[in-house]
Amino acid sequence: MNTLHSIQEADTDSLEQMLSMLLDGAVETLDISPDLYDTAVRRYKEVGTWLGLHASPDYEIYSQGSFLLGTVVRPQTPTGEYDIDLVCRIPLHKTSTTQDELKQRVGSQLLEYRRWKQSQGHSDGPSSLESRRRCWTLGYTGFHLDVLPAIPDDEHQPTGILLTDKNLYKWQHGNPIGYADWFSSRSELSHALLAKRASIADVPVWHIRSTLQRLVQVLKWHCMTYFGDDTDNRPPSILLTTLAGRAYRGEDDLFTALRNVLAAIPGFVERRNGQWWVANPAHKEENFTDKWNEYSERRQAFMTWFRELTETMDNLSLMHSEGLDAVYSHLVKSFDPGPLQHSFTRYANRMKNTATQQRMSATGLLSTTTAGPRRRPQTFHGQHTDARD
Template identity: 70%
Template sequence: MNAYHQTRDNTDTPEQMLSMLLDGAVEVLDISPDLYETAVGRYEEVGNWLAENGSPGWEIHPQGSFLLGTVVRPHTETGEYDIDLVCRLPLHRDSTTKEELKQRVGDQLVAYRRWKQRRGHTDGPDSLEARRRCWTLGYLGFHLDVLPSIPDEDHQPTGILLTDKKLHKWQHGNPLGYADWFRERSELSRALLEKRLAAGVQQVPQHHIRSTLQRLVQILKWHCMFFFGDDTDNRPPSILLTTLAGRAYRGEDDLFTAVRNVLAAIPHFTKKIDGQWVVPNPAHKGENFADKWNEYPERRQAFRAWYDEISAIMDNLALTESKGLDVVYAQLIKSFDPEPVKHSFARYGARMKAPTGQRMGATGLLSETATGPRRKPTTYYGQHSGTRG
């Protein structure tokens, strides 16, 4: 049943109520439209600058949760959003080293920051830091992680090779191919979306709305961050959760139902092959998102503990859904970060008091769910024109 339509007596079913409460809570952790537009403006400027001042053929585009539309505010004191960017240089693997590649991109980012400072621009990065795999540009409320890369000639057209100073070999990736796969999984319910839009649902910018799969992934990531806290070593990586959710999703439209069904199916997508745990990258079969489980068995155990916990929470919610808001609230606030839960319950209460014709959808945007990532990635192509004076 659709989570955004009410029953004939104008009351929500228990499943609809739980879907709206979960959606409303995780929406608080999503990046705000204003900050999203600011971040896009910053990385577009960085991309244009690198394309114009680097060698011909430099490209930059987002990857990860920002590209997929599954951003969740980090569970840290600063609460800064982490936005990953790929900077791809048109070089052959034999023509450079990982160290040279990273330094080459870093030199251009240093030059970019100085260019901003010389002109007195107040919107430039506050900091620039070298990290293990990337360069990090710090801004108010978010930071941009720029990952140097080159084309992976064995996985054209979108495969890339990444640097990592702790490893001897090039690391494989395919973020654009992965985004295409995730978009296809999100669009399993496209027919339902089109029917709703045809019924007169107000149109809003695509990057302001979410598909059921996107919200589902955000819920898993939200609870995972809350469950592990500062234990970042054992916390499952976002890409692992996203991949398992994407594989297990079957086009359910109701969010609560989708979460429960995906959790029930996840064990079928974590397999051992020749004694090794494997969760393959759907866009690059040679990449294993569960590789750390084989190297550090305690991380597999930690994943299982988290999985058992969130599965039990959803099962308990299903049992308490007919017992009223107070019981549901008590269950959610002890299982998730309290602030978003309180916000969602307050808004749900206001929604239920409003006249039926004025009630808002669960996203608070007078909209239904969306399909796929926020926007098609912007890629920059530039010719070398010398450093701007």
């Protein structure tokens, strides 16, 4: 990286603003693009419509997890395909079916859907259909849809559901709609988010990212980078999302919010009767750290990662006298350099343009009125899955 002396001298952003924009710009490149988002929505709505016409009008398909929450991060896999989790809810009582029967029932209907698309000569149908532990996976270009068969949870109405799991005897509880409502209420603490939505009504709400959504994306991105292929010990995204949501206090600045959340997270991990516990805000009986009690190494892995990220953020907070190059160099020691390189380049160009405007204004070639005040670039146009992925 070439040192940008003149740019740094002209820059008036605070360290917190600089770090916030570098992190925000990086995770924006990992977010799902509006076009791919819209394509995915069309695909799963078509699946739901087909099931309603050919299976039963009572079938209901809706998104859950990161796609519903707006915290999707592109996986660091060879294909880089996004995982989009869906619920296929069928209004049956659990005494009228079994987990296996429900799984096969939904799978048969999805197989028929795929055959129908092929028979009609449609090129936009799923390229594959696979059975997995808890779901059926429909493959598309750039993403795949994980469809989780579910029935209503009569003990947790109106949005609770029961899910299948071939490795577990009991039905698994969930409440993705209730969880999304809770997460949305936590996101709304940000005054900046409300101001954005009020000023750009023509932009769909899912293209506007709150500070909390970006914060969760940063945590997930760093976690994926840190753990690499060690998926067994990598903390599930629902745990990171829940801890971040509980600890967030409405800060608008991303870097400040991240540091404050990291400082508060330990206080939201409980010990209940000798068990580690982080409750699902939408289903208090569900524990997102249940695996910690079975595999102590998973908690240790979480703590090691957590300390590493906290130390990185603490060290960055001390770099007030450093320029953009030094801050960037420190960030890439802990984060994936690819997205950061893109963000660095865009931010450096913005700084360069600002310095040019200031020099032209100083020589009378450009008045301050013409140049106007420098504004922080908007990020709501955003590049913008089992909930327990």
